[in-house]
Amino acid sequence: MKKYLTILILFAGLLGFNTGIAKAQDTSNFTIEILSPAKVAEYPGKELKIKVKITNTTDQEIKNVFTYITMANLSKNWTVNLEDYSADQPVTIGTMKPHEEKIVNLPIQLVYTADYYLYTTVVSKENPVITSSVAIPVKIIGNTKIVPLQVQIVSTVMPLLLLVLLFITMKIKR
Amino acid sequence: MFLALVKKETKEHIFSRKGIGFLFVVSLLLSILSFSFISVKELSLLDQPTVVMTTLKLLLGINILIAMVIGATMIAGEKEKGTLESLLLTPLTKRNIILAKLAAILIFWLIVTLVSLPYLFVLAYQANLFPTVLLYLYGIGTILIISFSSIALIFSTVLVSTKNAMILAIMAFLITAIPMFLSTTMKKSGLAKVISENSPVSASMTAMKDIFINKMAAPQVLIELIPVFIFFLLALFFALLIAKKVDFLRGE
Numbered sequence: 071m072k073k074y075l076t077i078l079i080l081f082a083g084l085l086g087f088n089t090g091i092a093k094a095q096d097t098s099n100f101t102i103e104i105l106s107p108a109k110v111a112e113y114p115g116k117e118l119k120i121k122v123k124i125t126n127t128t129d130q131e132i133k134n135v136f137t138y139i140t141m142a143n144l145s146k147n148w149t150v151n152l153e154d155y156s157a158d159q160p161v162t163i164g165t166m167k168p169h170e171e172k173i174v175n176l177p178i179q180l181v182y183t184a185d186y187y188l189y190t191t192v193v194s195k196e197n198p199v200i201t202s203s204v205a206i207p208v209k210i211i212g213n214t215k216i217v218p219l220q221v222q223i224v225s226t227v228m229p230l231l232l233l234v235l236l237f238i239t240m241k242i243k244r
Numbered sequence: 245m246f247l248a249l250v251k252k253e254t255k256e257h258i259f260s261r262k263g264i265g266f267l268f269v270v271s272l273l274l275s276i277l278s279f280s281f282i283s284v285k286e287l288s289l290l291d292q293p294t295v296v297m298t299t300l301k302l303l304l305g306i307n308i309l310i311a312m313v314i315g316a317t318m319i320a321g322e323k324e325k326g327t328l329e330s331l332l333l334t335p336l337t338k339r340n341i342i343l344a345k346l347a348a349i350l351i352f353w354l355i356v357t358l359v360s361l362p363y364l365f366v367l368a369y370q371a372n373l374f375p376t377v378l379l380y381l382y383g384i385g386t387i388l389i390i391s392f393s394s395i396a397l398i399f400s401t402v403l404v405s406t407k408n409a410m411i412l413a414i415m416a417f418l419i420t421a422i423p424m425f426l427s428t429t430m431k432k433s434g435l436a437k438v439i440s441e442n443s444p445v446s447a448s449m450t451a452m453k454d455i456f457i458n459k460m461a462a463p464q465v466l467i468e469l470i471p472v473f474i475f476f477l478l479a480l481f482f483a484l485l486i487a488k489k490v491d492f493l494r495g496e
Contacts, residue, residue: 114291115457159432179457183289214292215370218282224362225275232268232359239264 099132101125102192102203105173110188111209112180119175122190122203126166134195135163139176141208145184154181163192183212245336246344253348257314258355266310266352267359270303274363277302281367292371293456299367300377300452303360304385305421308392310356311349312417315396316409318345319490323404328490338487342397346483349393350386357381376455384448384472391444391476392417394483401486420445444475 105121112118120139126132138160141150152158157178166172176190187205257263280287281295290298319342322328331341364381368374396413403409423431423440431440440446451468454460 115293117458181290181294182286183291212289212291214288214290214295216282216292216295216367217369220366220369221278221282224366225278228359228362229268229271229275232264232271236261236264236268239259239261 098199098201099126099128099194099197100135100192100201101127102137102190102201104188104190104203104206107206109207109209110180111211113211114180114183117177117179119177120188120190122174122176123171124163124166124174124192125171126169129168131165131167132194132196133165135166135192136160136194137163137174137176137190137192139178140189140191140202141178142187142189142205143184144186150182150186152178155179160193180208180210183210185209245334246340249331249334249336249341249344250347250351253318253345254351257318257348258352263352267356270306270310270356271359273302273306274299274360278363278367292368293373296364296368296371296373296377297452297456299360299364300380300385301424301449303356303381304388304448305424307353307356307385308388308417309414311353311389311393312396312413313410314349314352315345315393316400316413317406318348318397319400320403320406320409321400324406332490338490339484341490342401342483342487345397346390346393350390353386353389357385373456380452380455384451384469387472387476388444388448391472391479394479397483398479398486401483401489424449442471444472447471 101124103123105123107118107120110118122137124135124137126135139152139157141152141155141157142148143150155178157176161174161176163172163174178188186208188208189203189205191200191202193200277299281290282288287295319328322331332338336344360381364377365374368377392413395416396409399409399412399416400406403412419439420443422436423443423446426436426440430436447469451465451472454465454468
């Protein structure tokens with residue numbers, strides 16, 4: 071009986087310990103919201119500013135705060151390398167006072183044609199709980215008018231012409 | 245006499261196996277790149293201005309390199325072959341010799357652009373970009389080619405060995421092109437930041453982006469191009485100044 075009780079107490083203790091960690095991970099110090107745009111449907115090359123509102127929801131000052139963009143490619147089910155989109159740099163916010171709100175503009179340039187979800191994340195070095203916003207849909211519309219046949223013809227004919235010219239020159243030299 | 249020298253240089257460096265070989269390599273690279281734009285899925289998703297910009301970057305990069313190689317061999321090559329003596333005995337001034345060699349490189353550049361025009365035309369098709377492409381190519385492109393060729397000619401004049409002149413010329417180009425190989429994070433600090441802010445290559449790339457993507461107005465683009473113009477004037481000035489050093493080898 072004593073043995074069972076000990077096991078029960080140990081389990082209860084472990085459960086309590088685990089719940090504690092889970093609780094700590096659930097607690098976010100921020101709220102983050104994309105104010106504008108609500109959705110994007112633009113051609114590649116367009117530069118946008120994503121306006122984000124970040125709020126410190128705690129009663130304490132939070133240091134070393136920064137925010138950044140993430141994009142998920144819904145057409146290919148992968149995240150995007152934002153260096154191509156000139157959006158790989160986080161924006162440093164610094165210190166946020168208790169219940170302080172900050173509005174930040176995150177720049178991004180649209181590049182590859184596809185459907186995406188764009189969301190923003192706020193991070194503080196002091197807390198491992200990461201907070202992300204609700205995503206906005208981004209559609210980068212394809213607008214290429216390149217005719218593949220034209221490209222194929224030029225890409226084949228030009229080197230061939232020069233190769234023939236090279237052979238003629240070599241023959242003349244001999 | 246000036247024209248005769250330009251003709252001789254053109255024949256030697258452009259309408260030769262070496263020159264046509266260079267043209268063939270440029271054309272082959274452009275073909276591979278253009279073909280990738282229609283066959284590689286990721287690249288086929290790019291918009292036309294980015295496609296044109298990528299092609300222009302490749303074209304400029306390769307041609308600056310080729311122009312520097314040709315420029316580096318021009319004077320040092322004459323010294324090595326022992327033909328500089330006969331060249332100096334002509335009524336041409338040393339400055340005119342340098343200018344004739346620069347003119348030959350410029351003719352090579354014009355021929356390369358003629359080879360590349362069909363590619364640029366099909367890649368910019370119906371996107372209303374072709375006039376801008378021509379303006380960039382023959383405006384900024386030509387300025388960059390003259391500037392880097394002048395640098396190569398300076399090394400070629402000062403150094404005796406073609407090999408050394410070529411290595412130094414390529415190194416000079418690579419230093420100015422460093423920002424192109426670095427990530428945005430690295431470009432924001434240290435020496436990379438200094439080079440990135442002052443390099444004519446960086447300035448021309450930024451201007452290219454602002455012309456084709458951001459559709460910025462001409463005055464703003466011209467301000468961005470200031471490092472390119474300064475580099476052009478300095479390179480040309482020093483190339484003409486150093487022309488005095490075009491001389492026989494010791495003991496010749």
